[in-house]
Amino acid sequence: MNTLLLDPELDFSPRNTEGSPAPTAYEALTSLQRAQYGYRPLVYVYPPYSDGIAANVELARAFCAHAVTRRNIPLAPHLYYSLFMDDNDPADRKLVVFTGRILLSRPEATWVYTDRAAVGMRAEISWAHHLDLPIKYFDVDFEEFTP
Template sequence: MKKVYICAPLAGDVEGNLEKAKRYSEFALRCGAAPVTPHFYALCLNNSIPEEREMGMAAGLSLLWFCDEVWVFGDQTTDGMRAEIKLAHNLNIKVKIIKPHEIEKILAR
């Protein structure tokens, strides 16, 4: 099973973005991939405390190296996402942008 790193906004509306991360993870699963979703660290760390955000970012980036691809979601690219995408490029990991209509096609209920 392909391992895909979920790259999407977290800061700002953390609660709303965590819900979106669940949806993106479900999308990956239904596409036959195993999602690596670092957003879920925000369930045990406080993203508004810089030290805890840094800890979560470092933990997420440490998982990126073993992923087959990075899937980018959302309508904005945050600083954290730019760091993830940059690392993926440095590691020669494919970066794929997932459009909303692709998600709807798979998750339409």
């Protein structure tokens, strides 16, 4: 029996080459890819960001790496937005909070690093509760616990 190995960089279109819908082929290819690479839920991660930004960026990277090792896809927008927005600029900060709330509606769960929760983190956690998203809490060793 031949096994079809799929390239993880392939993007499957739900349409055929003529542009018509091809849901059966799309679902089949998506199922093959999921069988080969497994299901990986999108999780919104909350490590602290302000107060020691350089150290917190490293912490966020480690927390995201931990999520990947647990077969999740981490979403940490504060890492991305810090590349081109100024957290000290009130207008930028307001936009970051707004876009964070938009992104928070996409993942299946939220992960919170609890060693030190900043004001912004507490607001996002409150929003996650409002959206009825499952929330997992992690200690300094990235061990999950129930608060």
